[in-house]
Every structure is written in structure tokens, then in C-alpha cells.
Amino acid sequence: MLTRDFVRLSLSSVRFHRTRSLLTALGIAVGIAAVVLLTSIGEGINKYVLSEFTQFGTNLIAINPGKSATFGISGALINSVRPLSLEDAETLARLPHIQAVVPMVQGNAAVEFDRRSRRTYVYGVSDAVPEVWRMKPALGRFLPADDPRFARAFVVLGSKIRDELFKQENPLGKRVRIGSESFRVIGVMESKGQLLGFDLDDAVYIPTHKAMALFDQEGLLEIDLLYRSGVDSAVVAEQVKQHLISRHGNEDFTITTQDQMLETLGSVLNILTLAVGALGGISLLVGGVGILTIMTISVNERTAEVGLFRALGALRQQILWLFLGEAVVLASLGGLAGLLIGAGGAWLLHVAVPALPTHTSWGYVLAAEGIAAVIGLAAGVMPAWRAARLDPIEALRTE
Secondary structure, three states: OOHHHHHHHHHHHHHHOHHHHHHHHHHHHHHHHHHHHHHHHHHHHHHHHHHHHHOOOOOEEEEEEOOOOOOOOOHHHOOOOOOOOHHHHHHHOOOOOEEEEEEEEEEEEEEEEOOEEEEEEEEEEOOOHHHHOOOOEEEEOOOOOOOHHHOOOEEEEOHHHHHHHHOOOOOOOOEEEEOOEEEEEEEEEOOOOEEOOEEOOOEEEEEHHHHHHHOOOOOOOEEEEEEOOOOOHHHHHHHHHHHHHHHHOOOOEEEEEHHHHHHHHHHHHHHHHHHHHHHHHHHHHHHHHHHHHHHHHHHHHOHHHHHHHHHOOOOHHHHHHHHHHHHHHHHHHHHHHHHHHHHHHHHHHHHHOOOOOOOOOHHHHHHHHHHHHHHHHHHHHHHHHHHHOOOHHHHHHOO
């Protein structure tokens, strides 16, 4: 049998039984569409979350007080943890490869101006925030580079706080009360939106030492380091670790590089994407069962046709490949339709709900199409094998 005749016979059988072929391909199409749509949502969320985390830069290291890992010994043997101090931050700034340092304290307090009040986050930070966190003032300037222990009572407002307290009025030079102390407004930050549910615009920024006094804190909540590009984060982290151990006497702190955070976050999001893709894969299996059923019926209906082919000299392998080809054609057509439905559905979903990001990954698309073809091939094996083993004489008698 020529290849041309083989292709013509496979396609003619699909065209002749249009309704049956449509329903069979529809099962695969639904499965492919589900895989493409769900993985598009998963990939979109993956890229969105990672972009949100990297908007503050990529060469960052965070240091927090306390050790997150356990040592397998009684906690009574370590009865105190030395807090991170401003002196720690100052000495870290002098290490090689360190470009800038932000010692941070965080609290919550009411910010008041002219009988207006709003309770919000208060961040005690240094002048290096624009460089380290990539946040710039939209109006005025950020905190000056004062001596940390004698910093002036200046405050920089988030854009939402500015709108709530000052409306259309220029806030520069005005005084606001935070807790029991008065601060002069010297700047307003540009709008940054939300990061994983935290409104970055609903906050104010004051000098670190002022925040420590305001919230009666002896140590820092965190020290953020910006290291130079081109330097391995693991090398810098080890350098910082040894330096703080020499100051504290033991490792009573936790160092987290942004590479580690992104790697952990990426692995979690990838598992989420695979999980939702697997849910769509269940629909593919259902479609495979549909192909198995239809092909079995097709063999029963075309027994006489198979007998005629065998009587005319067709080999068993040719009969086998004829029915397998029909199964693969059905699966491929269903896969193509499912791809169009899934990709189109992902695009329409993003248009309808702009806050829900979608991204169609061609890797998942090709994998889904390949799986559809394999399922069609596997589902057609048993009926095709049965057709190939029919006795020509017995098959012709069914006519």
C-alpha cells in the first residue's frame, strides 16, 4: 500500500463518520484546552509573583535576628540571642562587595495632620532605600545621610498616605505627628502598588534610630544588603556570615539571599503549575477512553472492509497502521482544536480580568499535543491489533 493511499484511507474514514469523529476529537480537545488554560494561568501567576519579588532588584541579601535552623541541642543552652544593631549594619557596609545597607525597623502607628489621622506602617530606614529597594521619591527627596544616632526628625510619605492626609495640598515642609513625636515632611514616594497583598504606598519612612525609639525596640528587624553585580551571592553571604559570627560569638542570625528566595518560590510555583496541568491531563485520559471506544466500534463496523483488504493482499502490518493512523488523526485534530480553545480562552480571561495574569508556555503546549498523539496511538493499538488479526475469509462472511 502506497503512503498516499494510506493517508487517503485514514482521512476518508474520519470524513465519512463526521459525527462520530467530531465527538471523539472533542474529548481530546477538551483535555488539551484544559491543560493549556490551566497551565497558562499557573505560568502567568508564576511570572507575576517573580516579577513582583524582583522589582526591588536582584542583588539583595536579607539578614534577620535568630537562627531559623535547629542544631539538635536543648534551647536552654542558648538562652539569649543578640539582636542586630546599627553597629552591625555600619560594619557590614565596610565589607568588600557591599554597595549599600538598609537597617530596618517596622511598626504600626497613627500618622496625624490637621485633625486627619490614618494608622499605617512605619518603616525605620536609612538614606540608602532608593538605591537598595529601587524606590524613588516622586516629590521632594528621601531621607538625608545623617548620623544614624542623631538623625533629624524627617519623614517621607507613601503616595496613599499623602492623598489621605493632604488631599491636593503640597505636603513638603509640613509637620505630621507619628506617635508622640513631630516629623517634617521632606518627600513623597512614587506609587509602587501592592506586593502579595501588602500596600507599599500605605506607609511612611523615618530614620532607623527614630523608629527604634518610637517603638521601644533594642534591635533591628532586618538588615538589607545590596552587593555589586557580577559577584556570587553565596560568596558574599559567607563573608557576611563570618563577619557577624566574629561580632556575635555564634550564628544567632539568618541570612537569606534573593537567589535562594527566588529558587524556593520558583519551585513552589512550578509544582503549582504542574498540579493544575495534571488536573487537565485527567481530561486527556477521558478523551483517550473515548478514542478506544470509538475505534473498537469502528473495527466491528468495518470487519468486511478489513476482510476485503486482506483478500486483496494487504498485510497485517498495513491494516494495523491504517487503524492506528485513524486514531492519531483524531487525536491530532482534537489537540489542535484544544490548543486554539485553550490559548484563546487564556487570552480572553486576561482581557476580561486584567488582574489575573496568563502566559501560554509553548513547552506545556507541545507536551500536551505530544501526549494527545500518544494517547490516540495507545488507545488505537488494541482495536487496530484486533483488526489486523482478523481472518480474511471470516471477515468477508460478515458482509
